[in-house]
Amino acid sequence: MFALMFALLLVLGACSDSGKKESETDSKEDSTEKEPKTEEKAEEKGSGSTEVFNFATNQDIPHIDPHGTSANTSFRVTYMLYDRLVTYDGTTTDVIPQLAEKWDISPDGLTYTFHLNKEAKFHDGTPVTAEAVQYSYTRAMDVGKSAAGQFKDVINKDSFEIVDEHTINITLERPFAPFLKTLGTVFGNIVNPKLAEHHGSDLGETYLADKEMGSGPYILESWDRGQKLVMKANEDYWGTVPTLKTVNILIVNEPSTARLMMEKGEVDLIDYSMISPDVLKQMDGNNDITVLKSPGYAIDDIAINTEKEYLKDPKVRQALAHAVNYDSIINDVLLGGAERIGGIIPKGMFGYNPNIELYDFDLEKAKALLKEAGYEKGFPLEIAISENNEVRKNIAVMMQSDFKKIGIDLQIRALAWPTFLDLVTSGQHQLALAAWTPDYPDPDYNLWYFAHSSSKGPGFNLAFYDNPEVDKLLEEGRSTVDESVREKNYQKIQEIMSADVPYIFPAQRSVEAPMKNWVKGYEINPMNTWYVPFQKMTKE
Template sequence: MTNRFTTVGLAGGLIFGASVAFAQQADITIGQQLEPPHLDPTSAAAGAIDQVVYSNIFEGLTRFGPDGSVGPGLARSWDVSEDGLTYTFHLAEGVKFHDGTTMDAEDVVFSLNRARAEDSANAQKALFAGITDVVATDAATVTVTLSNPDGAFPFKMAWGDAVIVAPESIDGIKTTPIGTGAFMFDNWVEGDRIELKKNPEYWGEPAMLDAVTFKFISDPTAAFASMMAEDVDVFAAFPAPENLPQFDADPRFKVLVGSTEGETILAINNKQAPFDNVKVREAVAHAINRQEIIDGAQFGYGTPIGTHFAPHNPDYVDLTGQSGYDPEKAKMLLEEAGVTLPLKVKMTLPPPSYARRGGEIIAAQLRQVGIEAQIENVEWAQWLEGTFRGKDYALTIVSHTEPMDINIYARPDYYFQYDNADFQALIAKIDVESDPAARSEMFKQAQQVIADDYVNAYLFQLPLITVAKAGVEGLWENAPTQAADMTAVHWAE
């Protein structure tokens, strides 16, 4: 989407890893609940794509570090002009794509122009909207000119949607991706696994593993069984939190509980009657008991949110009280809005456990105020095509796992179809504001606006729960972006 949706995000970084030789096991199997629809992160919104390819296969000019900071990627450094309109990126030398061809400034020009083109299929096309020109000054230097100053431009270039690709391999990118990363695509057995192998000619710090297998296990019970049988070495975003005490008590395993950028929401189609009435959307928000969902679907793991912003961000405003659980108020608002009850609506649920389990609880809560949510369980590809692109839904549950993505509310054609000109103007001001204090105040204002408009029902911040064998090292506890970056992962001696 213009945003990533799914459940996983763990990572390790090439520029943050240690140069250590390990003689033990050299391969690893990662359990993952969702299978990617394809492997091109620059043309789809499914977060499962980035989980496999981000930093492993594909790299960008910049990259996210384990603490969410932005560091060098293929660009080892960059300069910014005094007026803030020009970024000059200095590329790493000796970089080759996995097919042996050279990665140079022309590939960067191609990638950025492809992403911002009028016919671009990039799910995060807005990241590139401020670019007016991209020029290869020489083979190792790229100059990007912006329409307005943008201090967040290096941050934008760290997203998976901004990775550098080659025009020669673009036709096969969805099934046989060719990047510059520490791992190379090896094999895909659809419905089962994707296999990567170490890139022996990698330009940076080499990977510590020889092979990585992403094993797709959608069922929570099967995920538990696969870990207990030691068929899987790591399961990121483990889908059965009720089983965590068993892993905690077993010396073969360790449990990591961290945070993600994933705002989990009950998304509402703002253009579909009667949800085009703010009172009806507010009624939905007051009909929902967040803690009951966190306890019932997540077994207590998750932080309640009242707007689309991560609680660990210093600019976060706690607005949970504004949409607190109040079924009587919900009934009153529905009556004021003239809604005939029972109101029957379609609630579309994608595969992740938080959606399927949470959806059952939310449907029961909505029923108490006269809203009959008719559940339709769909696979991820169906959700992307029908719900996200086709906007054929009334309610749906999804985690938005990209960092600092409140700007999606400034896109009236986005899947929840919220159209507020004042909010759009506010986001435009944030984009060109360089003063940190001023940006902070505007971000707080933006959170309040979407809370006041009850655009969606905000549920909880998705935690990152990782179950791993005790000997696995180098996993990130938190997920500053949605990825399973394996470049610094290794087995302990």
């Protein structure tokens, strides 16, 4: 998504007066620091209690309907509020049991039988049943947004057979090799069927936009949009009850403010996408701060809207690809915390094609291609980025300077995260700079969202790319369980896209997250780099 990691998406947005509110809080704490600590004061300070955790991000949260959102900022929350049949944990990309204690797969790869944990309960105390699984997946398909894309042509409303209260058969329309992996994503979250009482005219989307009906380790306590979202530990959780009793997701608009808060001990962990690499180097090892470093599947991407004027021509898109200074981005902006990548499949994942030819930074070649396309004198362009992200801004400014040398007047449009999402999913952009992390470790995930014609717009094909050959290869890759065929198809798709250039991929990033030394149990998954396992973390 952005997960645009989006994986989608390491992008930002916050209320303009959030910095003011934080400074007022700081003043209050300073004036009362000698008073006896009460539970309320400890919670206000956050790091004053080992049971209270403050996480700072400048990425606002659009809404928290697990079947309707496509924002990583929302995923970070919904992963805590809901459970799935299977899940991911730690630094591996293997699925492990969650609501499903075990499962069986038929020899033909079509029928999956899930045996549910009989102790699992929703937050209102009702049991998690096979009916809840059927309801959740059916609703995801009916809502018709990002989650529906995951299930499209894989299952339908007739795919379910409830064997008993805690056993369900799910029969696929055709074999789909990554099916089990998909159920560990946020789109596989199981929702309390009592949501039907609040369906209204939109299947409960309005209701779940700022409420939750899950069974996860945390419960939503409050949400002051643009300021703070508070989760409380589910003391009746059917699994291990979290040690961190309160998790505050703080929307801190300015990275410099978040840094100061961490140095003062008011923030325990900062969103890894928020702090620029040069500042991370300054923070590491000082003021009881450690920068955790880990490999990642996050890929920076520039979506080129292939339906827009100028950009319809592949030669123009190739010219743009030659006008990006990749080495400078990696060495000067990311300070070596990344490597070149030729497509949306990250190095280390099944299906990665190491033989994709990388576009070199060659302004003369870019000029020649523009001349061939009939645009020797250049043209104006606009690139959309999320505001308050120094790395995105620096990349865009570098592109602006280099594009000018080939006659392209590139204007930078910085937007709050929700506004950015609305712009790019509705196709109103020309170029869009973001990033992507996969929700499950299979090339189908990245390529289907980025390249299949059915994923245009809200499905996160932000290039509005439409290539029948690519569609056919993707569909075949989904329908066979022969891994050799799948690998061949995915590598071929990367070759085609390299020539078509619907996207430019500046870099595959490693992940660096600043945290206080007292934080324990934080692990970065290379796939879900934005996922924070609050439920298993502690503070010493």
